[in-house]
Amino acid sequence: MLDIQILRNDIQGAAKRLESRKFSLDVAFFQALEAERKTVQTRTQELQARRNAASKAIGMKKAKGEDASEILAEVASLGDELKQNEASLDEIQGKMQAFLLSIPNLPHESVPFGQSEADNVEVSRWGEPKHYDFEVRDHVALGEGLSMLDFETAVKIAGSRFTLMKGAIARLHRALSQFMLDLHTTEHGYVEVYVPYMVNPESLRGTGQLPKFEEDLFKIPIGLPESTNAEYADILSKGVDSFKGHQRYYYLIPTAEVPLTNIVRDEILAPESLPIKYVAHTPCFRSEAGSYGRDVRGMIRQHQFDKVELVQIVHPEKSYEALDSLLGHAEEVLRRLELPYRVVSLCSGDMGFSSAKTYDIEVWLPAQKAYREISSCSNFEAFQARRMQARFKSGGKNELVHTLNGSGLAVGRTLVAILENNQQSDGSVSVPEALRPYMGGLERISAG
């Protein structure tokens, strides 16, 4: 959420910066609503002040045993107008809140301008893609050849966009997450956290997935009878506090970013507790609505995948420093696994809703002859913190923290990268040195 002061003071400037990310800010709507708010709020507060003064006077008269019927009659006439103004103010503030929640973050000045993926800027490259003197197979062919990846059975027991892994590949998958967690906790200073895989809508609103991106999530009703979608949409935009008769939902987490970052929601932190660095390994669930036809083959794009996620909660002056370090922590995983990659700075048009600046790490996939996203590291500045009211004490004042996160890494895609990059001519796959301790010393995955 943007600071409403930015819209009050320099809405044209904000509109221009948002335009670079293909968001059209409704300036006229905001200004009209803001003017209305001002009028109604001033009037409401004036009436409230009069009512409070009168009520106090009544109390004092009654305490002295005097007659208060004159003031009583006077204050009664305020009632209707006050009620009307309060209701109207409530409605305006609801609209304002919904409007603010729908606006994406402002891109940092260093973010390259651009429309799409094609305009992202490569900032670094590590490792050399190997040369293969045989025809390379993709991970599907390799995994099925080893009888260790089974997409058909996954379709039978769940549906498309799920994977079944068996034997050494299942173990490799487990080894990867163990290896990543160990690296980040013992060498990069993160605290390991086990989190809920289902969260409430308040948490998703805090990190920015709600109210705008509900269709990307898996949603689970709890308790109570169904309310209509329209009613629920209204609750999402105005406020998600429960009240009589309304359905509550849990959502499957689309990333551990949601539970990890929301640890500090509604907290006022001690300044010396910063930076806070959390890491968690969780499954992630995404409905992938609107991605029909994209990456349908293999385990690149799944409804369920594992990810090791890094989150940092930092002092606002340190957040870009922290973004560099976090990016380095994610890169280190690929270096240890000896997988070639590059880092790109996402352009304004390709960044996520909540982000002020994002670096993607892309790993080389020989079967696709392309670099593919395996990690996304972002600085959200105060955007999520403002939604979450996550603050720290700063010289007597409360100041919003900055939040960051990055994948370190997406486990399924890392597995794909290892299978494809380490394949041998006979269809076997060599196990990266760094993972062998986690694989009982196994050096090569072969059929049988």
Place this chain on the structure above:
RNA sequence: GGAGAGUUGGCCGAGUGGUUUAAGGCGCACGCCUGGAAAGCGUGUUGAGGCGUAAGUCUCUCGGGGGUUCGAAUCCCCCAUUCUCCGCCA
């Protein structure tokens, strides 16, 4: 799942419709006192926001929401959550 009891400021804790404008304590900050410190004394100390150049002033905030009332921490309803007991369970 059933029954009961709780949720008050950074923390503890009082408060059953009207000087509660939330007592008191702890902690913290500043000041006085002191050679310095402790003790003592004094002042301040929830958060969000409106109006105003400012001084200031007003509104909201006692787990969340709704209601009753001129007036709600206090009464009513719904929800969340914590604790105790029972049931079930990995």
